[in-house]
Every structure is written in structure tokens, then in C-alpha cells.
């Protein structure tokens with residue numbers, strides 16, 4: 408647009424004052440800079456005490472715009488062939504030396520390589536394209552459920568508040584003027600960030616009354632960006648796997664000790680967690696100022712899992728105890744075999760009762776001994792001696808019968824009995840040995856059951872701790888929301904829907 412306009416202007420100028428042979432624009436520049444003696448070192452004011460009003464606005468596509476009025480750059484458009492816009496290199500003009508104070512790459516200055524537009528009224532409009540790298544102190548406490556308060560603070564490096572007054576850009580709507588108290592978003596030039604969502608974007612002039620007017624730092628224009636992290640990525644890729652892995656540790660208590668897999672499972676979970684911690688620590692800002700929420704959760708999980716590994720070893724120790732190495736005291740027995748199983752609603756094998764049926768169910772060795780007792784009671788002694796033998800010789804197994812009345816004379820019976828005595832003694836010995844072994848096994852069994860009770864107790868303790876810990880982390884994250892207004896205590900929203908007309 409400007410090209411053809413200027414060309415037209417040029418043609419018109421040639422037609423009107425052809426004899427001059429000079430481009431109108433050139434003439435204008437010569438007029439402004441040579442005839443009027445423009446000095447870019449001087450502020451555009453008539454009086455030394457006046458200040459230049461510089462307005463700022465920020466658009467979210469790396470654009471800042473500045474504007475001020477320089478009365479020395481006024482011209483009469485008609486006099487100069489209707490030139491309404493003059494493009495001048497910025498190094499020809501006075502510039503307010505606005506810098507981004509909290510930059511982080513050392514380039515304080517806004518790019519000066521760009522052209523400045525000047526109106527016939529002397530209004531200078533400057534739109535330096537720039538990539539602002541501002542430092543933003545990120546607080547990682549609630550990572551990844553955090554929001555941040557970042558700011559871009561602009562102030563004049565060279566001039567004090569007495570010489571240059573900073574203000575926000577003003578715009579007009581339906582004849583009324585309002586300051587642009589927000590960061591503008593140009594929908595064409597703005598792409599939404601995948602990680603951050605903009606919650607508030609106010610702009611404010613900050614005046615510090617404690618700093619004297621003629622020293623730098625009295626005034627600044629600050630653009631704030633209050634942004635919230637979108638946590639989905641971290642939830643899906645880190646938190647959910649973490650929670651799953653952590654909850655896996657509860658299964659260790661469910662695994663029977665005889666399988667020999669308890670410790671290896673606990674250690675596997677610990678390892679998986681360590682790998683995750685390694686992955687996450689790479690994604691976190693390396694700071695020791697605060698532990699992020701996710702780090703706390705992982706640490707909590709790891710401490711718990713480490714504890715479970717220890718418990719696991721203790722449980723295995725209890726499980727493999729024998730009467731020859733440990734004494735099972737009655738108090739322990741009562742606590743772990745009666746009180747706790749009842750409290751924990753554990754299924755208990757039937758206790759040793761009067762009936763033989765219960766005994767048989769208790770354990771295989773107990774079954775044997777009761778069988779033996781039964782046999783001994785019901786069978787005649789000779790039956791007891793010769794039954795197996797006759798079976799071996801292919802004779803039919805005789806029915807077990809109650810003692811029959813003795814056959815033959817008293818003496819013969821006595822003789823037979825004395826002959827049988829060693830055999831009966833042998834049988835008695837076997838029975839008592841079996842009884843001893845049974846007692847031994849029974850106590851071993853008790854140790855197994857104590858271990859099982861401890862396992863169940865830990866399952867019932869660790870699971871709620873895990874649930875509460877996880878819920879606590881997620882709730883803390885959910886409640887960490889940015890405030891509804893950009894400045895706590897200030898009810899104004901600083902949004903374009905809410906203009907403050909002057």
C-alpha cells in the first residue's frame with residue numbers, strides 16, 4: 408500500500424513542483440532533520456521540565472509497540488505532497504531507551520534495527536519485533552499441578568520518571584478512551600502452547616513511591632502472565648504408572664511365603680520405582696529450594712516400598728522358624744493366632760477340637776497319628792502284627808473287629824503275649840515318635856500362621872497409607888488453582904471484556 412502511495416506522492420510532487428526536482432519525502436526529511444536541526448540526543452519536549460509520555464502495549468506474538476509524540480517531527484502534510492507516514496530508521500531518532508529489566512539473555516535493549524513510523528502530528532510509532540526472554544522464577548512445589556506468575560518488566564534505562572512518563576497504550580471505542588490493561592492476543596499470530604494455558608494477562612504501570620522521581624526504578628510498565636500447566640502429560644506418563652507400580656507392592660503381602668518370590672517381587676517394585684524417579688528427575692527443574700509434589704509422592708512411595716522389603720524379610724524369617732530354633736511364647740500365640748486373625752477377619756483352619764475329624768483336617772502328620780491311635784484301639788494285637796503280612800501274601804484283608812474273646816487256654820495266651828511284647832513296645836515307640844514329630848510340625852505350622860497374620864496385618868496397614876498418600880497428593884494438586892483475579896485483593900479483572908474508560 409505504502410509503495411504505490413509514495414509513488415503517487417512522488418509523481419504528484421514532480422507535477423506540482425517539478426522545477427525543484429526533489430522527492431517530497433526527501434525534502435521533508437531535509438526539512439525535519441536539517442532545517443529544523445533535529446538532535447536525537449534531545450528529548451522531544453519544549454521545556455526541560457516537561458516529560459515525554461511513552462505508551463507501551465504488548466501483543467502475544469513477540470511484539471511490543473511503543474509510541475510517543477515528538478513535536479519536532481511535525482509537518483504540514485499539504486506542504487509536503489500529502490505525505491502522511493514517514494518511515495525512518497530508528498537510529499535517526501530520539502528513542503526512549505525502554506528495556507526489558509528482567510530479561511535473561513543479556514539483551515536489555517529492544518531491537519533497534521527496525522523502522523519507525525512518524526505521523527504529521529509528530530506521533531512516533533515503533534513496533535520492534537523482538538523475542539523477549541524474560542526470567543521467570545518458577546516455583547516447582549506443586550509440579551505438575553502448578554501455575555506460575557511471570558512478568559515482563561519494561562522501564563527506561565536512560566531516563567527518569569521526570570523525563571519520560573510511561574503509560575499503557577490507549578485505544579478508543581465509541582468515542583471513549585480506555586487504556587489497554589492487558590496483553591493483547593493476536594489470534595492470527597498466536598498458537599496455544601501445549602504445556603501452558605494462559606489464565607490472566609494483565610498489564611500495569613507500577614509506580615514505586617518510595618523511590619524518588621528522578622532516580623531509575625520509580626516507574627515501570629509490567630506485563631504479567633499468569634499461566635497454568637496442563638498436567639495431562641504428566642498424569643498419563645508419570646503419575647498413573649507410578650501409582651500402579653506403587654500399589655503393586657501390596658501384592659507382596661498376598662504372596663505366600665513358600666513361593667519364595669516375596670523378596671524378589673518387592674525388590675522388582677523398588678527397582679521400577681527407582682527407574683521412574685530417574686526419568687522424572689530429568690524433567691524437573693534442578694532446584695533444591697522445594698520438593699515438587701510428584702517428587703514427594705515418589706519419595707513417599709519409595710520409602711514405603713523399602714519398608715515393605717524390610718517387612719518382607721521379617722515375615723520370611725518368622726515363616727521359616729522352627730521349634731528347634733525359636734520358642735513360640737503363649738502371648739505371641741494368643742495375639743497372632745487368635746486376637747489378630749479375628750480382628751482381621753482371616754479365615755482360620757478349624758482349631759483342634761474333640762472330634763477326630765477336625766484333627767485329620769489339621770495336618771497330614773496329625774492325621775497319621777490319629778489313624779494310628781484308632782488302629783491301635785480297634786484292632787486286636789495279633790491283627791495289628793500280622794495284618795500287613797497277610798495282605799502281602801495275597802490274603803484278603805480282614806475286617807477290623809472289636810476284641811474277640813480269647814481263644815485257647817490262658818497259658819497259651821500269656822505265652823503269646825510275652826512273645827508279642829517287644830513288637831508292641833516297638834509300635835508304641837513309633838507312635839510316640841510320631842506324636843513328637845506331630846507336635847514339632849504343629850508348632851512350625853503355628854509359626855507359618857504367625858507369618859501369615861503379620862502379612863495380612865501389613866496389607867491392612869500399608870494399603871490405606873498408600874491410598875491416603877496418593878489422595879493427598881492429587882487433592883493438593885487439584886486445590887492448587889490460580890486465583891480468580893490477577894492481583895489478589897484487586898477485584899478488577901484486567902481483561903479486554905472489562906474496559907476501564909477514562
Ligand SMILES: *[C@@H]1O[C@H](CO)[C@@H](O)[C@H](O)[C@H]1NC(C)=O
Nearest residue numbers: 556558633890892893894895
Ligand atoms: C504476580 O506477581 C505480582 C508481583 O510480581 C503480584 O503483584 C501479583 O499479585 C501476582 N499475581 C498472582 C495471581 O499471584
